Amino acid sequence: MTALAEAPPLVEATGVSIRYDGVEVLRDVTLSLRPGEIVTLVGPNGSGKTSLARALAGALRPSAGRVRRRPGLRLGYVPQTLALDRTLPMTVDRFLALAGERDRAVREAALERTGAPGLGPRQLSELSGGQFQRTLLAHALLRRPELLVLDEPTTGLDQPGASAFYRLVAELRDELGCAVLMVSHDLHVVMSASDRVICLNGHVCCEGTPTVVAAAPEYRALFGFGTGGALALYRHQHDHGHDHDPAHGHDHPHDHGPQGQGAGPG
């Protein structure tokens, strides 16, 4: 990880603010993504997660600040939804070809890799939620990405489906060596797979390894009540794994300000 951390960042956001019709959804965000790391953006609804992901992917121009992508960066993007118009006939295979892959066998292999073999001739509009997410992921893989941006990729999946999907993403990261930026609200499942978690609520509330963020007062102010059960489960697992790790114990008092600071207007 040390060698990777010193490599030039794939994407670098500096002082990014995003406004829609004069309403600011994101304020002064600075972050960078390094090769090979899995970074998860968490935050409540309307916290600007999707906007930030779109800005990093190049789909949205920030109203202030700048996003710098490494020149020639190959990016695979899985948007939250596709506004599919039923009047547009589109087979899965044709959709995958839009990623620029001319070889049908390669397209089929990508579907197989994401766990959706044989979907090629089906219409996009007929797919189930899980099949659709896997198709979108296959499309992103065909870009041979150095960075995968996944925006709530488990929307519409049940708990086991979501877990399987996250395992797949972690496997793919190991296979391709790509970095992954994930937007999610499935906190306890996601966080354990991430190298770094960034908690967002109109600005960066707190950031760090999953354990650090889960313990942060800003994070708890945002998520403490709604996901109490899930968090307890998560904390429990990590208490076993990391409590004796001196680095983590040491991090906590330094990284975070007084309770409540992060709970400002979102």
Add this chain to the structure above:
Amino acid sequence: MASALAAGPLGCFVVWRRMAYFGDATAHAAILGVAVALALEIPIFLGVLALAGLMSAAVALSAGRSYAADTLLGVAAHTALAAGLTAMAFLPGARLDLMGYLFGDILAVSRGDVWTILFGAAAALGLLAWRWTGLLASTLSPDLAAAEGRDPARERLILMLALAFLVAAALKVVGALLITALLVIPAAAARAVSSTPERMALAAAAIGAGAVLAGLAASWTWDAPAGPSVVLAASAALALANLAAVLRRALRG
């Protein structure tokens, strides 16, 4: 025929992007374009192209502001139409042609017009063929297209330019009020029998061309007005295509 062949694939994008009102606005702006061209004594094709293009740009730029898109287009389309009609009324001699521009008059098409139509249709088709993949990707998801290094705003502009060319080309034949029909109906009919965007575009072109032939034949045989006959033929094709699709699904079980 040529304009129908170009209108088919272009109409697919109009349908996919839910731009039917937009087609109307562009076509109505064409009437104003005719008036402007007559007043300035420039070729009508240029006047129509310019005004249709201006309309496209204006609508594209103002989209998503304080009014909903269909409200905005309704205002723009009918303002342009009314302005065109008013301007025509003040131009000596133009009143005679007005019906022709509103409803199309295939008998008034001269040899020069034929070249204009061929040029306009070829330009529209050429633009579409050139940008096909980019247009398709941006239609499916602007975000995804942008993330993959395409420029959805530019693709949109190119589509509107193609639309302006087509409107300018087809105005004389089908008329401003029915151009949208030539765009939308063959595409909708093709949807029922297509599984990929390319097939839908080809089918729409074929259905459009067939509708033109059938409409003209009907017009010849029964002395029916040509433009409306073409549109009715296209509507019949739409009904048949859907009927065929329903039957096929029923047979498959």
